[in-house]
Amino acid sequence: MSAACVIHTPEEIKKIRRACALTAQVRDALAKECRAGMSTREVDMLAGVLIAETGGRSAFRNYHGYPGEICISVNDEVVHGIGRDDRILQETDIVSLDLGVAIDGAVGDTAITLTLGAEPSADVKRLLEGTRRALERGIAAAVCGNYIRDISRAVEEVAREYRLGVVRDLVGHGVGTRLHEPPEVPNFVCPGKGPRLVPGMVLAVEPMFNLGTFRVTTDRVDGWTVRTCDHKWSAHFEHSILITENKPEILTWQKTT
Ligand code: MF3
Ligand code: CO
Ligand code: CO
Numbered sequence: 001m002s003a004a005c006v007i008h009t010p011e012e013i014k015k016i017r018r019a020c021a022l023t024a025q026v027r028d029a030l031a032k033e034c035r036a037g038m039s040t041r042e043v044d045m046l047a048g049v050l051i052a053e054t055g056g057r058s059a060f061r062n063y064h065g066y067p068g069e070i071c072i073s074v075n076d077e078v079v080h081g082i083g084r085d086d087r088i089l090q091e092t093d094i095v096s097l098d099l100g101v102a103i104d105g106a107v108g109d110t111a112i113t114l115t116l117g118a119e120p121s122a123d124v125k126r127l128l129e130g131t132r133r134a135l136e137r138g139i140a141a142a143v144c145g146n147y148i149r150d151i152s153r154a155v156e157e158v159a160r161e162y163r164l165g166v167v168r169d170l171v172g173h174g175v176g177t178r179l180h181e182p183p184e185v186p187n188f189v190c191p192g193k194g195p196r197l198v199p200g201m202v203l204a205v206e207p208m209f210n211l212g213t214f215r216v217t218t219d220r221v222d223g224w225t226v227r228t229c230d231h232k233w234s235a236h237f238e239h240s241i242l243i244t245e246n247k248p249e250i251l252t253w254q255k256t257t
Contacts (some may be wrong), residue, residue, distance in 0.1 A: 003182040006174050007200040013242065015106035016176045016202055020240045020251030022054040023101040023108030028254050030070075030099070036091040036116045040072040043097070044083025051101055059107040061177050066224065070099035071111075078167055078208055078216050078226040078234040079111075091117040094124060094174030096236040100179060107202045108184065109175045110252035111238035124233060127211050130162030131235040134187070139241055142248040148183055148194030155187045155207050165210035167234070170226065175240050176202040197243045200252070206238035212220040 029050050034043050044086060048069040051058050058069045066080075073081035073096045074089070081096075089095060098111035105123060120128065134155045141154035151172075159166045172185030183195045187207050210216075212232030219225040228234050242249040 005183045005195045005201055006176065006181040007198060008176050008202055009200070012106065012177060013200065015104050015249055016108070019056065019103050019106035020108035021255070022056055022103060023099060023110050023125055023240070024252040024254055026050045026054060026101060027097065027099060027110050027112060027252070030097055031112060031114055034089070034095065034097065034114060036089050036093070038089050039083070039085050040074065040081065040087040040089065041083040041085045043072050044069050047099060051099070054101055054103065056101040056103030059102040059109065061226060063179055066093040071232070072097060072237065073225070075233050076228045076231040078210070078228060079170060079236055079257055080224040080226050082222055089116055094120070094128070094233060094235065098236060098238065101252060105177060107175060107177070107179050108240050108252055109179060109238060110240060111236045113207060113235040113237060123211055126162055126235060127209060127235045130158055130164045131207050131209040131237050133162070134158035134203060134209065135237040135239060138205045138207065139239060139248055139250060142195050142197060142205065142241055142243060144199055144243055144245060146197050148197070149192070150187055151205060152186045152189050152194070155205070156189055159187070159207070159209055165212055165214035167208035167210065167216055168210055168214055169216055171205050172206045172238070174202060199244050201243040202211060202240060203243065204238055204240050206236060208234060208236045212235045
C-alpha cells in the first residue's frame, strides 16, 4: 500500500470508459451463452471470440504468464481458474467469470458469479446475495473524501451480516492503464485509513466471499487456481468504478440499450 495511487487524466478516463464498457458487454454476452454441458475451456474460447470482436484483446492472457483468455472459477474455486477441456459445467454448479478487455492503452476488470439452472440451496443463495450486496455497498462508500478503508468496512460489514468468510489473500485494486495499479482495495478493514479517494481514481472493487473458512490455497499443479481450504463454495463479483466529485461511476455497468 506504499506506492502512490494512480489518478487518471481526462484523456485516459475516456479510453478507460470505453475499455470498461466493452468489458461489460463481453461479460453479459458470455453470461448469456454460458451453460451446463459446456467445458470451461469452451467458455474461455468463446470469451476469446467475444473479446476479439470488440477490437481489443484479453487483459489477462499472459499477465504474469496467465494462460487463459479469462478466469473461470467453479464452486470451491475462488478466482484464477483456467479453462479446461475436462471440466464440464453442471446445472448445480456456480461459476464465476472474471474478465478484462484491453484496448487503446486502457483496461477494464469485472466479474460475476452465475448459477447454471438448478435451484440454488439456501446457503448458495446467501453466498451470492451477500457477495453481490457487498459489492453494491462497497461502491456506495466510494465517494470522494472517503478513504479506501470506508470501502473495505462497508464490504466487510455485509460479510458479517451474511455470515460469510472474507478472502484476505486477494484484494481489489486500482485499474485503468494497467490491470493492477495502486492502491489496494481490501475487502476487510486494515490498520490505517489507506489513501483518500479523489476524482480520477479508478478502482476495481471485488468482494470474494466464502461459505466457510476465509482460508484459500493455490493449486500446486497449475500454479493459478485459488480454492477454499475447506472446499466450501465461494463467490466473486467485481466492477471497475471511477471516483468523481459525486457518486462513483460504475464503468462496467451493464448496457441498457
Ligand atoms: N481479474 C483478476 C482481478 O480481478 C486478475 C486476474 S490476473 C490473471 O484482479 F492473471 F489471472 F488473469
Ligand atoms: Co477481475
Ligand atoms: Co480485479
